[in-house]
Amino acid sequence: MFLLHEYDIFWTFLIIASLIPILAFWISGLLDPVSEGPEKLSSYESGIEPMGGAWLQFRIRYYMFALVFVVFDVETVFLYPWAMSFDVLGVSVFIEAFIFVLILVVGLVYAWRKGALEWS
Numbered sequence: 001m002f003l004l005h006e007y008d009i010f011w012t013f014l015i016i017a018s019l020i021p022i023l024a025f026w027i028s029g030l031l032d033p034v035s036e037g038p039e040k041l042s043s044y045e046s047g048i049e050p051m052g053g054a055w056l057q058f059r060i061r062y063y064m065f066a067l068v069f070v071v072f073d074v075e076t077v078f079l080y081p082w083a084m085s086f087d088v089l090g091v092s093v094f095i096e097a098f099i100f101v102l103i104l105v106v107g108l109v110y111a112w113r114k115g116a117l118e119w120s
Contacts, residue, residue: 061115061116061118061119064111064116065116065117065119067116068108068111068116068117071104071107072104072108075101075104078100079097079100079101082097
């Protein structure tokens with residue numbers, strides 16, 4: 001049977017974990033000085049007076065390059081624990097990891113052919 005008293009520690013942790021950021025924002029809202037003016041609302045460019053508008057369009061290629069980097073960076077995070085315990089896990093886990101890497105290689109070839117890895 002489902003007993004709620006078994007989850008007292010969980011609910012306590014959840015309440016405390018929710019209250020800490022709420023209290024942090026509330027206290028920072030009480031303590032911060034409110035001073036809005038033209039200096040506060042202007043954009044900051046290394047101490048130099050900004051030139052032009054703040055809205056610039058970037059090519060989507062930069063975002064695609066960053067996304068491909070993140071995907072393959074996360075791949076190494078997933079492969080590291082597998083590589084550290086390779087001798088204990090067995091052949092079935094090796095096959096699963098091989099399929100995982102194969103799917104990533106197919107994604108890399110696709111990104112390469114689409115030109116997502118070209119910087120300029």
